[in-house]
Amino acid sequence: MELLKYSINLLQKVEAVVCEDVWMSYKSFFGGRKLALKGVSLRIEEGEIFGILGPNAAGKTTLISILSTLLIPDQGKVRVLGMDAFKEVKRVRERINISSGLNLPWSLSVYECLKFFSLAYGVSNSKVEELIEDFELSEFRDIEFEELSTGNKQKLSLAKTFINDPELVFLDEPTTGLDPDVARKVRKKISQIHKERNLTIVLTTHYMAEAEQLCDRIVFLNKGRIIAEGTQKELKEIIGAKDIIKVELASKPSESILEKIGTAKNIHAFDVKDNKLLLYVDDSEKRMKEVLEILRPNWDEIKRVSMEEATLEDVFLELAKRG
């Protein structure tokens, strides 16, 4: 019987978060209402690292705040770990945690801060020392929060996130404002914790490279709307471009070239940045000949041609352009 249950569980995709048609608006300065989220729906499976990507003011923090019970939307349903996020708030909060911004009670030392949160979550103090050790904060144990470096503040904020052994954590821009070395360490730690504890992580970021490195699945959020969702591979396939051919010209590409490129069968999309031409293709090696053929009348203009794999940033920019 147990084996059967286990097998059924394995077969079923268990969802950590289900969010359906969520709308959220804020009162604007001039009295009207500003829409922050416009009908957002998503499903996050247990055990995955799910990325919410988008530029500033896309609605990432609003969405993560709703999912972590800090905000109630104007409309929509949210289930977290199988519970109603608006009706079973306390039960949800016992099983989740959030790190959002580098602000913790200012006069509390590292130890006191973690002890305060262990008490507030109603869990034992034994986790405090373990987390201090785990996040390499022993040296700063008695240092007050406001005296910590930005990197250590982030470490403490992350350590606090694991005080209640959560099944689901929300990390809101965990590396923003950190220097590259600390940001790399933080990403490594997130990845390590995910592997060790097999928990679900929902992460917002505007660093596409960070999402590429960490996330299993991603949604792109732009102006309060989800514009695409999937694995990195699936997202690249949405725009039909896994590769980019970059052509640097002596001057801006002429209208006739752009027209030819626009009608070329195997060039899925293109972008012009000053004298550079970015051509999104399914396979750069296969399509190179066709591209060079189009550019033949302007042969003398070509300064450089290179091939690259499309990044999430390229995908996002293309999707944002399409609206």
Place this chain on the structure above:
Amino acid sequence: MKTKIWKELRKTLAFSYKNIIMTKRNFFTIFEMLFWPLISLFSIGLMGAYLDITENKFAFIMIGAISLSVIQLAQLDVTYVLLFDVWSKSLKYTFATPASFYHMIIGSWFVGILRGLVAFLALSLFSIFIFGFDMGRLPLLELSVFLLGLFFAAMLIGMAACILMLVFGRRAEIAAWTLTAIIMLICGIYYPVSVLPETARLVALLIPVTHFLEYFRSFYGFAPSFPNPLLIGFAQSFVYFLIFILLSEWSLKRARKNGMIMKLSE
């Protein structure tokens, strides 16, 4: 069951713990516990001595002065539970925990009682040595009941200030320092409520502190407005406590709907 009670207790103690550390670390909290109350008592005592009033009338105003300081101090601790987080921009983390509003209030209120007792002892000793007025000469039970009433009142005022902040945001921070003064003004801090205009007197009778003060002053020969001031004071406190718990739930839900928690964390 035992685990559940233990969890609830820990959640409450979290806020006592935070307030104690914040009090210990921030010099202004020590200042407000001793400096301002002593200055206030000293000036009121000197004024009483200059006016050459009767011993009972002198007791009347000294009780008012000491009570104001004790209530204000205990109330500030309750309000600080929210204010420290607002100032640290960490309010969202506190509200992301499974702790409830009442855990916050009761936990911080414990610290308020401690600070209030320290201030009460300091002020009582000061008034004995400087002005020869001994507030503690009453039997311990009566004095304890009176202080308990003041601490209940402080909790209610603190809750009101927290609710105002959740509804009106940072604009309402000022309530932390003004609410007690306004309420004490109506409750007859240095005068009997009978001297107030009719409407203000009616309002005063709806405030528990009025009845606690009248109870205590009855030992100094001043007749209370109602025969059982203590009972009325505690009954009113209980009713207001229930109302404020409901109001706090409403204000929290509202703050989650309109984003006030997030705004107070920025």
